[in-house]
Amino acid sequence: MDSFLSHLKQPFTSVWISLGFVIGCISTVFYYETLEFIIITVSIVIIVAYFKPFLSLLLGFICGICIVIAHYHIFYNFEHIINDEKYAYPVEVVIQEVISNKAPQYVKAKLVRINGKYYSNLSAPSAMLSVNLDHPLRANDRFVASVNLKKFRSNKNFNVFDNELYAFKQRIFFKGKVLNKELKIKSTSEQNSVQSYKSFIKNTYENTTLNWLYYALLTGDKTLMTPSDKQLMQSLGLSHLLAISGLHIGLVFGFGFFITKWVFIHVKLFNNQTMNFSIAYSVIGFVSAFVYVYLSNFLVSATRALIMLGCYLLLYYFQRQPMRWRSILFALVIVLVVNPFNTLNPGLYFSFFAVVVIFLVIKNIPPSTNSFLKVLFALIIIQAALFIGLLPLSFYFFNGVSVAGLVINLVAIPFLSFILMPCLILLTAISALFDISMVIIFIDSGLAFIFTCLNKFPAGFGWLNIGIIGLSVIIYAYLTLLIFYFSPYRRLAFLPLAMLYIDYLLADKPTWKLHVFDVGHGLMALIEKDDKGFIYDFGPSYFNRFSRAKSILLPFIDINNIAVTHSVVSHLDNDHSGGLSHFIGAGLKFSFNEFHPNGLSKGCIPNEVNMAGLIIKSFPSPLYGNENDESCVIKVSDKEHSVLFTGDISKNRESQLINSSDSLKSTVLLSPHHGSSTSSSNKFINAVMPQIVIHSSAYKGQWQFPKTEVVERYRNINALQYVTGQQGQITVEFYEETVTVITARDYQSYWFIKD
Structure with missing residues (x-):
């Protein structure tokens, strides 16, 4: 024990403990309960066994594991609260945000009491609730209601936005429906200081053209931005300027530091020459940055930057020289102690990698006698280094990079640092005392002209999309x-x-792929070969605004650089055609020409086309008087494998297909009508003899597809069966002689998001 304690007192022990802690947090969050976690743990133990100085690393590693597990059970584990057998729970609700005020209203709410158990404001879980109420709800409204509460669960697909992971990071663990028709709502007209500040900023700049820009810079809130504004800022590489991060915290700190220094020098408050006034300047600068972070409601990126600034200042004033690497490492440890699940946030890696790059570059910038040229040269070098240093992260998280941003940021960052942010801080402060709306509008007109010029660039200007990077x-x-x-x-x-x-x-590569997306009750599938794509059906839409084609299919095509050449809609039921308008709106109407030359309402014609070596064949369809049996049936095949798409056909159409064709046998079958008992007759199954059957149906949907008897029929022929609602997106990879199936929930689910 004495030798262990003496070891902890050795120089740099704190660094090794911190490093081990970081490794422990990252390993546990991403690999806990996996083979990778065991390998990492055993490797560290073996290293410590042979190299005793690394004992501190093991101690930090164990602490990292403990903090993740403890944090999960205290703040993220609420599965035991509800069960599927109970329909309604008495719940006390505090509304955090109104998502939609159209009936039924949709809100994000904090559940401070569930089934008689109270939770503190810090630990209470959140839920997405629908409320059928005429009275408009507002943030901070509180009520008690009977709620049909379920665990939050969403669609799971590859390479697109992960709703479940996002909900976990936002601590949204439930979704449900308020059953009460009338509610006693405790409303409060009082706003807290953060809400009052946001309202003040919104009112101050409400008559400006770029109010969304000023609001985002001063509060960190991007709700005023339109989708087109967000897309333009991303393509120009300027999105980081709108997220309160190290740059903004540094600017506010510098503003407070130099204003205080100017006051102390010119007002001559103190005459004691022995005092270190730089500490006072730094304290006031740090307090200014803290207030800025507080008013941004402690955004994760802003809080990270503030912690890093605090660590750097402490080490700077308590050490003879700034220990840059230690300040970065200690700041990272503090961030992970506060919440180790911050490792799920891409911003964490961008923030710390950016600081590392800046420290490396500043250390090696050669001196210059000309101060202006020195600053300009340093800015160019730093921007180039950041572009290169963050390039792999940009490829991994965003599947591309803004090439234009390399040049534009050389102007945008100095403009933001030395002109825009100081100007906004001064205007906001003066606006609290005087009406200077005319001055604000005058300045806004000049900035609006610049933004109008930027807005004339074509969509996606400067953005290089490289696809998925492992x-x-x-x-x-x-x-x-x-x-x-x-x-x-x-x-x-x-x-x-x-x-x-x-x-x-x-590496062995598949010759082509089938993707059956998880869309709930419905169907949406994509055949991919040599960067060309064939689409079969477009999933459901909701409220005539939201569709799976828009949220899943189009982003998937874009990210993977797939050129859609042919498309088919089996029939016009909403669960198969709901996303048609968004698909056509994306400029892909031409892809229907081969199979729907007479229009989508007429159904598909018998045809056969070649797509990069794959034969896409449609079967003739008699008139049955119902859309389900008139579904367009498609077979896609190469020399070895094939896929049969069947829409919503019933046993009547199955019999017709068997009698009129001898080419139904397929490697993969998308089960007719999502696995309904009205389809998948034994004769049809024996005619197709699929090795793999995919049921595209919702998780615990109202029709309970696939039906038990249907599953049993396919089991009798030893077919492998997959259900999108249970396993997420199903991707089938076809090789020359073999077939591999990958499911989204098995491939990319985390231990802390359990099904």
């Missing part, structure tokens, strides 16, 4: 950068990428 590529890319920067043998930097390229060449 984590291994990112790791090898950073190994390359580290070797190039630190090693005297820079030619070795290409070794990791060479190994990655060799692995890519040797």
Whole structure:
């Protein structure tokens, strides 16, 4: 024990503990209950067994594991509260945000009491609730109601926005419906200081053209931005300027620091020459930054930057020189102690990697006698270094990068730092005392002209989309950068990428793929080969505004750089055609020409086309008098494998197909009518003899598809069966001789999001 305690007192022990803690947090969040976690843990134990100085690393690693597990059980584990057998729960609700005020209203709410158990404001879980009430609800309204409460569960698909992960990070664990027709609502007209501040900013700049920009910069809230504004800012590489982060915190700190210094010098408040006034300047600067973060409602990115600033200042004033690497590491530890699940936020990696890059670059910038040229040269070098250093992260998280941002940021960052932010701070402060609306409108007109010029660039200008990049590529890319920067043998930097390229060449690749998306009750599927795509059905739409084609299909096509050449809609039921308007609106109407030359309302014609070597064949359809049996039946095949799409046909159409065709046998079958008992007759199953059957149906949907008897029929022929509602998106990869099935929930679900 004495030797262990003496070891902890050795220099740099705190650094090793901190490093072990970070490794423990990241490993536990991403790999707990997996083989990877066991390998990481055993490796650290073996290293410690042979190298005793690394004992501190093991201690930090264990602490990291403990903090993740403890945090999960205190703040994120609420599965035991409800069960599927109970229909309604007495719940006390505090509304956090009104998502939609159209009946039925849709709100995000904090559940402070569930089934008689109270929760503190800090630990109370949140839920997405629909409320059928005429009275408009507002944030901070409180009521007690009977709620049909269920665990939050959403669609699960590859390469698109993950609603379940987002809900977990927002601590949204339930969704439900308020059953009461009348509610006793306790409303409060009082606003807290953050809400009052946001209202003041909104009112101050409400008559300006770029009110969304000023509101985002001063509050961190982007709700005033339109989708087109967000897309333009992303394509220009300027989105980071709207997220309160290290740049903004540094600007506010500097503003407070230099204003205080100016006051102390000119007012001469103190004459004691022995006092270190820089500490006072820094304290006031830090307090200014803290107030800014507080008024942004402690946004995660802003809080991270504030913690990092605090660590740096403490080490700077309590050490003889700034310990940059220790300040970064200690700040990261504090962020993870507060919430280790911050590791799920891409902003965490961008923030800390950006600071590391800046520290590396500033240290090596050569001196210059001309201060202006020095600043300009440093800015160019830093921007170029940030572009290169953050490039792998941008590829991994956003599947591309803004090339235009490399140049535009050279102007945008100085403009924001030295003109816009100081100007906004001064205007906001003066507006609290005087009416200067005319001055604000005058300044806004000049900025609006600049933004109008930017808005004339074509959509996606400067944005390079490279598709999906795996984590291994990112790791090898950073190994390359580290070797190039630190090693005297820079030619070795290409070794990791060479190994990655060799692995890519040797890896067995599928010749084509089938994607059946998780869309709830409905169907939406994509055949992919050589970057070309065939679409079969478009999933459901809701309230004539939201569709799975818009939220899942179109982003998936865009991210994977797939060019859609042919499309078919089986029939016009909403669960199959709901996304048609969004698909056509994306400029893809031409893809229906081969199979729907007479219009989508007429159904598909018998035809056969070749797409990159795949044969897409449609079968003739007699008139049955109902849309289900007149569904367009399609078979896609190569020389070895095939997929049969059947829409919502019943046993009548199945018999017609068997009698009129001898080419139904297929490797993969999308079960007719989502697995309904009106379909999938034994004769049809024996005619197709699929190896794999995919049921596209909702999780615990009202029709309970696939039906038990249907599942049993396919089981009798030993077919592998998958259900999108249970396993998420189903991707079938076809190789020359084999077939592989990957499911979204098995492939990319985390231990803390259990089904």
